[in-house]
Amino acid sequence: MNRGRTLNIQMVFLVFYIMISSGVLTGVFFLFLFAIGILPIPRLAPILYPLVALLVSSIIGTSISAVASERVLKPLNQLIKATKVVATGDFSVRVEEINGHSEVGNLIKNFNHMVEELGSIEMFRNGFINDFSHEFKTPIVSIRGFAKQLQNDNLSPEKRKEYTDIIISESERLANMSANVLLLNKFENQQIITNKTEYELDEQIRDCVILLEKQWSKKNIEINLDLEPIKIYSNQEMLSHLFINLIENAIKYTNDNGHISICCHEAVDGIQFKISDDGNGMDENTKKRIFDKFFQGDKSHAVKGNGLGLSIVKRIVELCKGDIVVESEISKGTTFIVKLPKS
Structure with a gap:
């Protein structure tokens, strides 16, 4: 009833x-x-x-x-x-709840919960706008400043090349951020996975590692793979974004001459993908916010990024009806564990 x-x-x-x-x-x-x-x-x-x-x-x-x-x-x-x-x-208003399990009591309880969620969404929206404005404004200001410097006729060739490289780098940062925002918006508006095919998951992971070879080779990082032959029925392009973002994130936060291990095997309840690095790790506050949009644990921004990669990963896992867990300790590295259904 x-x-x-x-x-x-x-x-x-x-x-x-x-x-x-x-x-x-x-x-x-x-x-x-x-x-x-x-x-x-x-x-x-x-x-x-x-x-x-x-x-x-x-x-x-x-x-x-x-x-x-x-x-x-x-x-x-x-x-x-x-x-x-x-x-x-x-959204700060609350209705005094009444004792018991009456329908009116349940209605008031659900109303208070709804208003609390709406307040959280409003705070998140405002935070997203502020973060996006900051992340978008910073490279634009940098590009404008160095472009003005290039108008100086007395600028040496070395400085001119340095400033040009910075402008190119900041332009690429803007392009990547725009692409990631569009990609995340696409996944957030998507409710079901389409264009599914059956393919070799282990081969896809190897391809993603090879695609990022330039990045991990530059830091002389050793990649250890332990991949079982696994077939999966899913959207191949979507899962490529998931693996590339996780591997790229591990490369960013792994020190030179470090190690990254990637393993994937079938479990009783589906497929488990695990990637571990021996980087600096994260504190508890960073772990709680690691999947927030535009959040970056590195406050100095020494590591390139826009804080959207793991948000994309989280949304893809949700669409796949899977689960993702992060384990990390300061100075001991970080591990991401992704559980996916086979279909």
Whole structure:
């Protein structure tokens, strides 16, 4: 039985209770008047007493209804006032919850939870706008500054090349950030996975490692692979974004001459992909926010990035109905564990 129907039944019982209470109290009232002799037992004008009884019953019923409605409808009136406040964009309002497991109590509880979630979304939206504006503004300011320097006729060839390289680097950063924002927006608006095919997952992971060879070779990082032959039925392009982002993230935060291990094998409940590095690791606060948009654990921004890669990874895992866990300790490295269904 749904909650709306249950609420209707409760209202029926309330009205029935008021009617019975009114009738009983009216009967007791008349019996009392008969008993003490104020009213004679009706023999003449029999229609008179029913009319008086109806009037008395109406007065008693109205009084009981007024008291009951005040008690029953008070939380609903508070809820109506709160919804008007929420409609103005204020998500700080809360309705006082009532004890018990009534439908009105559940309604108020769910309303408070909804407003809390809306407040979190609003804070997240404002934070996203601020972070995006900052990340977008920084390279533009840098490009503009070095472009002005290039207009100096007395600039040496070495400095001119240095400034040109910086402009190219910042332009690539803007392009990558724009591409990642569009990609993340695409995945966030997507609810189901399309274009599924069956393919060799282990070969896909090897291809992703090879694609990033220039980056890990530059830092002389040793890559250790332990991949079982696994077939998966999924969107190959989508999972490529997942593996590339995780591997690239491990390369960024692994020191020169470091080690990265990548393993993938079939588990009882699906497929488990695990990537570990021996980098600097993360503290607890960073671990909690690692999947937030534009969040970067490296406050100095010494490592290139825009804080969107792991947000994309998280969304892809959600679309795949999988799970991702991060394990990390300061100075001991980081491990990402991804569990995916086979299909």
